[in-house]
Amino acid sequence: MTSRTPPRLANRLRVARAERDLSQxxxxxxxxxxxxxxxxxxxxxxxxxxxxxxxxxxxxxxPVAQLFWIEGDER
Structure with a gap:
């Protein structure tokens, strides 16, 4: 039996926020x-x-897909 790592949601939120000069x-x-x-x-x-x-x-x-995606999925 193999162990599978659950998918992880990756994001570019920090980059998008910084590009717009917004603080958290x-x-x-x-x-x-x-x-x-x-x-x-x-x-x-x-x-x-x-x-x-x-x-x-x-x-x-x-677009939401520009901010978030499943790691390992092709973009």
Whole structure:
């Protein structure tokens, strides 16, 4: 029997946020979450809900697929 590692959600949230010169606090306020939530998403410690992923993409004006994808999937 082989052990499978569960898929991991990768993200470019930090890059997209920095490109728009937004702080974690600025982005957090725009999507109504804490700064700690943004930090945890950026470091991979927290996986956002689908709703939050779409809200983040809308706030940054990018497609959600540009921010989040499953590691190992071809992009």
């Amino acid at each position: 606090t600025d982005l957090a306020e725009s999507v109504d979450v804490s700064r700690q939530t943004i930090s945890s998403i950026e470091t991979g410690q927290y996986t956002p809900s689908a709703l939050l992923a779409f809200r983040l993409a809308a706030a940054l004006r990018v």
